[in-house]
Amino acid sequence: MELNRNHISLIHVAKQKLGLKEEEYRALLHQFNVNSSKDLTYAQFERLLEQFEKLGFESPYLSYKQKVRIKGLAKKVYGEDYKQALSKEIEKQAG
Secondary structure, three states: OOOOHHHHHHHHHHHHHHOOOHHHHHHHHHOOOOOOHHHOOHHHHHHHHHHHHHOOOOOOOOOHHHHHHHHHHHHHHHHHHHHHHHHHHHHHHHO
16 A cells, blocks of 8 residues: 555654654654655554654554454454444444
8 A cells, every 4th residue: 555645644744743853753764764754655654653653643543453453353243244244333323
């Protein structure tokens, strides 16, 4: 999965909300061997968000670990047809 404008925007919002200086932000990017957030892979984006969260940023996205956990719980509750069952449940709740 490639990063889109929303992903890049989220990175810059996190940078701003955390009050990171440009040098600090660049140091974080260099940990991923990139010079720009546009060069991050999706996996690197998720790891960068995890670092931002450790610094106090609250992301509106679920982390990979959270997605895996939710999927596992849904499979336990609904079985192999968990996607269809979750869709029905969401429709019922949302009206």
